[in-house]
């Protein structure tokens with residue numbers, strides 16, 4: 212099962228090696244992280260990042276190994292933005308010459324970069340950004356400026372205190388005309404003393420939800436006051452400004468400006484499955500250790516994992532973790548495929564790649580955030596302790612519903628793609644890829660489900676048909692209602708809640724389909740495929756019909772702990788007293804409690820000033 216989860220034996224081996232490297236290095240300790248002040252936490256993040264880079268160089272780690280090392284360190288920081296957004300933005304939007312110049316420095320960490328798109332006033336509406344980049348032909352420079360308070364860059368990770376450079380998104384103005392949003396490479400801080408360059412006001416935007424968690428990241432604010440940069444720092448793969456100030460568009464679609472977001476959304480699906488699997492791992496393992504109530508005859512107490520209510524709340528998450536993992540692996544393939552096509556100037560699959568990444572990012576991150584919260588409840592009181600690992604896991608993953616595109620905004624993008632496809636089907640065009648099922652419109656609009664029993668839910672063809680019919684009928688229904696509205700725009704707006712539901716149904720169909728396709732591969736190991744079939748059935752059935760699932764849960768229960776062990780997480784990475792591999796939960800909780808700074812003294816600070824006088828006064832009064 213470990214191989215099925217990781218994707219290959221090689222993937223299991225590399226992941227194990229990197230996880231152990233992190234777990235055995237004292238610099239990467241994280242058990243007291245939630246007790247650090249913001250300043251201590253930030254410094255700790257800088258230390259870990261520098262140490263990780265040192266180890267990467269010393270051990271000549273490959274890119275795959277270095278990425279895993281960073282993952283297992285498990286502490287958001289500026290390096291994430293550098294590798295996940297700054298470097299890909301230059302790769303996707305820079306010319307070959309620009310890539311050579313900037314990536315050479317970025318790969319050696321001679322510069323640290325971030326992705327500065329969002330502003331105080333606009334995040335979702337990228338076309339509404341206000342920062343300007345005005346070309347000055349007299350000096351061959353762009354003047355980068357924040358004309359209003361709301362144009363202040365706001366949120367970019369690493370911007371607050373760390374980044375020396377950024378890809379800054381701004382409205383390009385040349386020859387008096389506004390050509391809309393483009394990317395520019397800007398140096399922000401001195402490479403000698405790290406002070407902001409003239410005209411740049413920069414800082415951190417302040418503390419965020421939860422202790423520890425995303426507070427390790429210095430999300431930043433930046434104002435620009437007529438800062439000049441050379442013309443060749445405009446990212447020029449999509450469009451160029453000539454020496455004379457002429458705007459020239461390349462023969463690539465302008466949507467490639469959003470390419471970095473497509474890339475990151477794809478990686479976020481993998482992050483979501485990992486976060487969900489961690490929460491499920493904690494809740495399942497703890498559920499096997501925790502016992503409450505016994506039989507009336509005074510027999511042994513029951514493992515809480517044996518309660519049917521616990522299973523019906525928890526096993527759909529276990530199934531979802533596997534479902535998201537497999538769809539994430541497929542999405543990575545889709546992204547690689549579309550990138551190769553783009554390189555040979557085939558842009559035909561770009562809309563589908565956008566819809567798939569946007570939709571899967573939305574559905575998986577929303578489900579994951581909800582599931583982590585529920586896992587906290589599934590662990591009872593102890594789940595609420597920081598030492599359970601769940602509060603921090605929740606706080607770190609909750610913003611994934613917002614960053615890289617608010618989930619509802621992205622689902623509306625999927626809906627727009629679906630409405631277009633429905634109208635193309637109506638005019639006789641055969642849909643392809645993940646919308647190919649829409650071509651079967653006659654049958655799917657009328658067919659009746661053959662699913663009656665739990666066993667039917669293990670029949671892939673039956674499952675697929677149910678999901679296809681549901682998704683298609685919801686999409687067609689929306690399209691018909693939009694066509695009755697006074698205008699397409701008004702109809703879309705009025706029906707947006709239904710459109711979001713139709714988009715979710717389409718995305719769930721993709722997830723179910725990819726799970727089924729996974730089951731058609733050669734899967735080694737005794738009983739592995741059978742367990743995965745049951746999980747696939749649970750994933751599909753819990754979305755459609757919450758009844759009849761008990762039988763499947765009972766079949767999964769004997770292997771529940773093994774199914775979470777297959778995630779192959781070290782105790783260091785899981786970071787949970789409740790989810791420990793050895794099950795020694797109570798000693799761990801007890802030990803963790805004593806690490807809290809409040810326990811450094813037996814009598815707390817503040818006793819002399821506030822507690823003692825109060826108690827003495829009350830004592831005096833009671834004696835009167």
Ligand SMILES: CCCCCCCC/C=C\CCCC(=O)SCCNC(=O)CCNC(=O)[C@H](O)C(C)(C)COP(=O)(O)OP(=O)(O)OC[C@H]1O[C@@H](n2cnc3c(N)ncnc32)[C@H](O)[C@@H]1OP(=O)(O)O
Pocket residue numbers: 285286287288291292295326328329334335336337338368466467469470472473475482561562565613614615616617620624627
């Ligand atoms: C423990 C450590 C973990 C490490 C993990 C690290 C990860 C990093 C962590 C955090 C980083 C977070 C970084 C950020 O958040 S960066 C900022 C991200 N911002 C957004 O995502 C903004 C969302 N908004 C948008 O994407 C767009 O504005 C929009 C909603 C898509 C609307 O755009 P616009 O107004 O231009 O467009 P239209 O709706 O009119 O669409 C025009 C056509 O373009 C097509 N389109 C839109 N987007 C794309 C795309 N990305 N790719 C391809 N095509 C796209 C759209 O479908 C329209 O096409 P049509 O044919 O219908 O005209």
Ligand SMILES: Cc1cc2nc3c(=O)[nH]c(=O)nc-3n(C[C@H](O)[C@H](O)[C@H](O)COP(=O)(O)OP(=O)(O)OC[C@H]3O[C@@H](n4cnc5c(N)ncnc54)[C@H](O)[C@@H]3O)c2cc1C
Pocket residue numbers: 292326327328329332333334335336365366367368425430610613614615616617618619620623
């Ligand atoms: C932790 C974190 C890290 C981030 N890192 C970065 C970074 O490194 N670089 C960067 O540039 N940005 C970053 N961001 C910003 C992030 O990308 C934006 O916050 C995100 O895109 C959402 O935009 P918004 O904040 O403008 O939300 P808003 O658009 O203001 O959303 C507010 C509400 O309005 C709704 N809404 C908005 N538009 C519509 C619509 N058309 N139809 C229906 N409902 C709508 C949304 O669903 C939401 O409920 C980060 C954000 C967070 C939280």
